[in-house]
Amino acid sequence: MRIAHRICLLGFAGFLILCGSTSAAAKTPPMNREVAKLTYAPEVPPLITRSKPAIVEVHIESSVNEMELAPNLKYRFWGFDGHVPGPFIRARVGDVLEVHLTNSDSSGMPHNIDFHAVTGPGGGAKVLTGVEGEEKVAWFKLLHPGLFIYHCAAPPVMDHIANGMYGLILVEPKGGLPKVDREFYVLQSEFYTKEPTEGAQTLEFSHEEGLKEHPHFVVFNGRVGSLTGAGQLKAKTGEKIRIFFGNAGPNLISSFHVIGEIFDNVYREGDLVSVPARSVQTTLVPAGGATVVEFQLEVPGTYTLVDHAIFRVEQGAVGFLEVAGDPRHDLFVSKDDPEPCKGCLVHP
Ligand SMILES: [Cu+2]
Numbered sequence: 001m002r003i004a005h006r007i008c009l010l011g012f013a014g015f016l017i018l019c020g021s022t023s024a025a026a027k028t029p030p031m032n033r034e035v036a037k038l039t040y041a042p043e044v045p046p047l048i049t050r051s052k053p054a055i056v057e058v059h060i061e062s063s064v065n066e067m068e069l070a071p072n073l074k075y076r077f078w079g080f081d082g083h084v085p086g087p088f089i090r091a092r093v094g095d096v097l098e099v100h101l102t103n104s105d106s107s108g109m110p111h112n113i114d115f116h117a118v119t120g121p122g123g124g125a126k127v128l129t130g131v132e133g134e135e136k137v138a139w140f141k142l143l144h145p146g147l148f149i150y151h152c153a154a155p156p157v158m159d160h161i162a163n164g165m166y167g168l169i170l171v172e173p174k175g176g177l178p179k180v181d182r183e184f185y186v187l188q189s190e191f192y193t194k195e196p197t198e199g200a201q202t203l204e205f206s207h208e209e210g211l212k213e214h215p216h217f218v219v220f221n222g223r224v225g226s227l228t229g230a231g232q233l234k235a236k237t238g239e240k241i242r243i244f245f246g247n248a249g250p251n252l253i254s255s256f257h258v259i260g261e262i263f264d265n266v267y268r269e270g271d272l273v274s275v276p277a278r279s280v281q282t283t284l285v286p287a288g289g290a291t292v293v294e295f296q297l298e299v300p301g302t303y304t305l306v307d308h309a310i311f312r313v314e315q316g317a318v319g320f321l322e323v324a325g326d327p328r329h330d331l332f333v334s335k336d337d338p339e340p341c342k343g344c345l346v347h348p
Contacts, residue, residue, distance in 0.1 A: 031055050031096065038087035041221040042233060044183040044244060045090040048172055053094035055139075060087065062111035062152065062165065063104040066202065069191060069217060070224040070316065074202045077222070078105070078152070078163035080113075084222030085187040085248065086150070086167030093145040093171050100137050103130040110154045115140065116288065117148035117169045125153040145173035147270035147290040149246050158250055162192055162210050164222060166248035168290060173272045180294060181239035186227070188256075188285070188307060188317060189248040190215035213251045218307060219316040227305060227319025228348075235297055237325025240264075242294045243305075249287025252309075256291065257282040258321070259304035259346055267292035282308050299332045300325040304346045313345050320348060 033055040037045045065082045069075035080086030091097060097118070103111050110131050114123035118140040130136040151157075152165035168187060192209035193216045209216070220227050227233060235241055247254045265276040266283045270290040277283075285291050300323050307317040327333075341347040 033057060033098075035059075036089055036091070038081070038089060039185065040081070040083045040087060041085055041185045041187060042227065042231075044088055044170075044185050047179060048090060048092050048176055050092075053092065053096070055096045055098050056089075056091045057098045057100070058089055059100045059102070060113070061102045061104045064107055064109075068223055069193075069203060069219075072201065073196070075191065075193070076163075076202070076205075078109070078111075078160060078165050079222075080152075080165060080167060084164035084166075085185075085189070085246070086165070088167065088185045088244070089150075089169040091142055091169065091171055092176065093142055093174055095142050095171075097140045097142055097169075098137070099124065099128060099140070100135055101128045101130060102135040103132050105132060108132055111152050111160065111165065112136070112154050113150050114153035115148065115150040115169060117142055117144065117146065117150070117171050119143050122153060123150075129154060142171045145171045145272045147171075147244055147246070147267070147272065147292050149248060149288050149290055151248060151288075156207075158210060159205070159207060161248060161250040162190070162207075163205055164189070166246075168244055168246045170244060171272075177242075177272070180242045182235050182241045184233055184241065184243045186220050186243055186305065186319065187222075187246040187248060188218065188220055188254045189222070190250065190252055191217040191219065193217070210250065215252065215315065217316045218252065218312040220305065220319045224316035232302075232320040232322050233305075234322050234324070237297050237300050237323060237328070240294060240296050241321075242292060244290070244292055245285060246290040247285040247287055251287060252307075252312075253287060254285040254317075255282050255308040256285050256293070257306050257308040258293075258295070259306060260299075260301070261295050261297075261303055263293040263295050265292075265294040297323050297325075299323070299328045302348055306346060318345055 112129040114125040152160035193203040303321040305319040
């Protein structure tokens with residue numbers, strides 16, 4: 001068994017050998033190899049232009065980093081590549097994902113990755129668990145197109161997710177996705193913290209609050225304000241945009257909505273095979289799920305991304321898309337100037 005296993009790994013390195021045993025091994029044509037271009041939210045890697053499947057090499061590091069969770073409040077995030085959410089991975093159906101996961105967490109915790117895009121035990125977690133200083137390598141053939149969450153699944157899994165170990169992997173369908181003008185990576189998640197002591201500048205994780213499903217923060221892209229101010233998304237009228245939206249949970253379902261827009265296409269639950277839903281106001285995204293939405297921009301101004309379970313806006317689930325362009329008085333006009341919306345979190 002051990003010898004067969006080694007032969008299989010050698011096969012993946014050059015000639016992909018699909019194996020159960022050496023005698024049953026079957027060869028497929030050689031696959032090209034490429035190193036995945038990883039990006040961090042809200043950036044998305046470029047469209048795949050090749051026509052043949054490839055071995056897609058992905059290098060990811062797990063670590064613990066103190067970063068800002070809310071203005072003037074820090075948190076010890078457990079994350080991938082020092083980012084929360086982790087890198088966006090873009091591949092295509094039929095590709096082989098070659099994962100190199102290095103544990104750089106000096107606290108001594110083991111980490112791994114469960115890719116929801118991977119077919120096999122634990123979504124890969126069972127073969128990727130590594131301790132400090134260790135690099136684990138595994139190969140997974142991507143059988144299903146879609147937009148998928150990945151997350152650490154080392155025990156206790158809920159703590160590893162709650163502390164920031166997640167991201168998105170896009171498996172493009174055969175033939176790829178239609179070109180749009182801009183793509184964005186937005187991921188929602190919650191954070192559960194203890195009541196801060198007076199003057200504390202660092203918040204501490206609370207497993208108990210997680211059990212009660214009482215988050216203190218519900219955020220986009222890992223912190224309060226990631227998509228506001230300098231972080232707001234930008235586009236122009238006339239453009240078609242696509243948002244890859246994930247919900248890492250760990251507990252809540254998201255009611256994803258963009259104030260002032262109607263989604264032209266919703267690839268519900270990240271399903272890139274079925275015909276998308278058309279003309280949708282708000283779409284549900286389960287914990288551990290994702291969606292892809294597309295819409296055309298007609299009227300300039302500020303649009304607001306929210307979880308329409310609207311109290312969550314006060315917990316951080318809000319972001320802006322600033323759209324530049326000439327007014328469209330044929331579509332949106334008033335005899336009065338816009339009223340300032342003082343103290344309003346959703347209409348800047
Ligand atoms: Cu972990």
